[in-house]
Amino acid sequence: MLPDPSTSGLVQPRAQAYPEPGKDALGELVEITARVRTAIESVVTGRPGLAELTVAILLAEGHLLIEDVPGVGKTTLAKALAKSIDCQVGRIQFTPDLLPSDLTGVNIFRTGTHEFEFRAGPVFSNIVIGDEINRASPKTQSALLECMEEGQTTVDGTTHTLPHPFLVVATQNPVEMEGTYPLPEAQRDRFMARITVGYPDLDAELLMLERQEAVSPLAHLTPVTNGATILRLAGLVRSLYASPSVKRYVLLLVAATREHQGLRLGASPRASLQLLRAAKAMAAMSGRDHVLPDDVQRLARPVLAHRLILTTESRLGAVTAEAIVDEIVERTPVPPLDPADRRR
Structure with a gap:
């Protein structure tokens, strides 16, 4: 059986209409996110901006992929985020022999009752830490697809709803490292952003x-907020105002990736939506009730680069997806702001 939500600390999804955020609501959001960032930075030092981007992805209700060489603090960053929020945390150490049922759970036959009982896997948590996700087989990696996109998982024909908030923070080593499998394009597209920790x-x-x-x-490290508060703040982020000109700017950037000669595959419509959501989160953390093109530009590289597939010529020429995104941002004109934006 699934754990009782009243005792497990899970925050269940609920239908609620969120009003447009006022100054007090934004002030609370800025204060709480600043506490979470401070908690993360007390553990992961010397990487400015890393905690801010991590919290923005959390508020945007996306999933985060942390890629870098071993030993630079990928798992530490994921653990610091999880420990700063009072909610249920599940951790998965991906290995080549890991099975999909090790993630989602399994039905166990009880001889006493002659019935099957569902034993929930670690994905039934508010924050799921997937360590070295690209060391598992593609079949096991794909078990996360339904969880990340739809907030549910299907086991033996029965669909189980995952708790809210639900965030996957996955770490991976570069594909050149021994014993790694490249993530399928469909799974990379479900991560809202990819970041590198660096030395x-x-x-x-x-x-x-x-x-x-x-x-x-x-x-x-002690929690500075809880899952219910994060869920409420995420609702406020969704209601932030994004003008038609800002939305058009997002679409222009994404469309430019589909036409770039150095790319075999550009960003998907899902990328457009997630770039806008992440920009709303960044704007809210800055205390603004509207999105600016600056927010979009700041998040273009982490949100778009990992979704792009380079041409053979680009790879041979040592061109990176990040460099192409930077080029697109530089040469794409920013649409003029709407009058409503100027009044804000």
């Missing part, structure tokens, strides 16, 4: 040595 500078790494010489800072 810290010398001062930040020295601070890390001093802080973690005796004990991990994760051990002292």
